[in-house]
Amino acid sequence: MTVSAVVLCGGRSTRMGRDKASLPVGGETMLARAIRIAGSMAGEVIVVARDGQEVPPGVTVVRDPVAGLGPLAGLAAGLGAITTEAAVVVACDMPLVRPAVLERLVASLGDHAICVADVDGHPSVLCGVYRKEVGGVAEGLLRDGERRVTALLDRVATVRVDAASLRDIDPDLDTFVSCDTPEAYQQALLRTGTAARRSPGA
DSSP states (O other): OOOEEEEEOOOOOTTTSSOGGGOEETTEEHHHHHHHHHHTTOSOEEEEEOTTOOOOSSSEEEEOSSTTSOHHHHHHHHHHHOSSSEEEEEETTOTTOOHHHHHHHHHHHTTOSEEEEEETTEEEEEEEEEETTHHHHHHHHHHTTOOOGGGGGGTSOEEEEEGGGGTTTOTTOGGGOOOOSHHHHHHHHHHHTOOOSSOTTO
């Protein structure tokens, strides 16, 4: 199955203290890294960015329709822009994503609308596979005042893959590491063998 890639980067980075998408990881920004990794297995790359946010060339950019509604709104916008039947969805602050994990999730989708991994009992909803029609469901949730991406899992057919079953291709489950804080960012740099010149916000 040919899939698209949707990269979410429009968050306000409140906990990080500066724009997460522009932070360097191994000689490239987190956003550029996410685009490269997700794009390696996709026919097209859609980047959902906030208004005015800079995005590397060569991708389709969709702006958050309304600021501050969170990743559910970004997901709806991104899925609405894809031209394939499904997309791998990755948040730009997950810099250690392994393409093999994304490929495994795509292969596990089957006839379901969503495929995500359960990590320590919690679904990693910002690194998963979503069919295009899920975007319409997300829009309906937003109209009802819902903001949680996890609410989608109760509305459409979802397959949840135990992350432990992915250790053969990602032994430490680095794929699901999220860099929400300066401390988490530094830990991610250590895992990639790179070092930050200074901490975010320093």
